[in-house]
Amino acid sequence: MKRELILTEDGSSSVYIPEMDETYHSRHGAIQEARHVFIEQGLRRLDQPYVKIFEMGFGTGLNALLSAIEAEKLTMNIDYVGIEAFPVEKKIYNALNYTSLIDGECDAMFATIHNVDWEFPAKINEYFTLTKHAVKVEDYVFEKESFDVVYYDAFGPRVQSELWSVDVLNKMYEALKQGGFLVTYCAQGQFKRNLKAVGFEVQRLPGPPGKREMTLAVKC
Numbered sequence: 001m002k003r004e005l006i007l008t009e010d011g012s013s014s015v016y017i018p019e020m021d022e023t024y025h026s027r028h029g030a031i032q033e034a035r036h037v038f039i040e041q042g043l044r045r046l047d048q049p050y051v052k053i054f055e056m057g058f059g060t061g062l063n064a065l066l067s068a069i070e071a072e073k074l075t076m077n078i079d080y081v082g083i084e085a086f087p088v089e090k091k092i093y094n095a096l097n098y099t100s101l102i103d104g105e106c107d108a109m110f111a112t113i114h115n116v117d118w119e120f121p122a123k124i125n126e127y128f129t130l131t132k133h134a135v136k137v138e139d140y141v142f143e144k145e146s147f148d149v150v151y152y153d154a155f156g157p158r159v160q161s162e163l164w165s166v167d168v169l170n171k172m173y174e175a176l177k178q179g180g181f182l183v184t185y186c187a188q189g190q191f192k193r194n195l196k197a198v199g200f201e202v203q204r205l206p207g208p209p210g211k212r213e214m215t216l217a218v219k220c
């Protein structure tokens with residue numbers, strides 16, 4: 001899969017897949033979107049000492065980095081599992097400019113996030129443990145009722161509609177604890193109907209700059 005580095009409107013880099021005409025993040029701002037959708041509307045909803053997060057589509061590692069920084073700030077222990085079917089190559093992740101735009105010393109953290117082995121849990125900082133699995137979500141076997149949060153960061157339904165289907169969303173539902181939730185940038189109508197069909201309670205939330213809405217889905 002050919003990947004190209006691009007610059008988004010907040011000055012942060014992202015990745016573009018020409019054959020899909022799809023980007024890894026919003027063109028309005030990669031960091032801006034990740035912070036809004038996954039940190040502010042996701043992680044920050046929780047006030048508990050231990051949180052287990054599942055990320056669908058680990059990609060550049062941006063969501064993992066922001067979450068690791070947040071774990072330190074909040075002194076919240078985070079056990080983070082990220083899965084990725086097509087890991088980004090070193091020359092791409094080394095060229096991303098995230099650590100120069102995020103406050104604080106996070107160069108070493110970002111390097112560790114990428115350098116640790118796949119398939120094994122690794123301590124990224126005092127509060128944050130990361131396990132990366134190189135696997136398709138369709139093949140990943142979840143422990144039931146084990147996650148507090150799902151960061152659902154797949155490519156959009158236009159290019160990978162199968163990842164927004166009842167079958168895959170049902171896996172997310174089963175993997176979440178009661179009261180747990182899924183957050184995503186996507187607000188497509190069919191996707192929200194699929195979430196409801198699976199049993200989620202669906203809420204529309206204001207999206208990041210440049211996008212009217214995003215979705216929160218709670219397992220009640």
Ligand SMILES: C[S@@+](CC[C@H](N)C(=O)[O-])C[C@H]1O[C@@H](n2cnc3c(N)ncnc32)[C@H](O)[C@@H]1O
Pocket residue numbers: 023024025034056057058059060061062063083084085086087135136137138153154155156160163
């Ligand atoms: C929108 S991008 C993820 C962005 C990522 N969270 C980041 O911050 O860079 C979607 C990711 O899902 C991955 N992906 C595509 N199909 C997948 C599948 N079937 N299972 C798991 N990951 C998949 C892609 O390779 C890509 O890295």
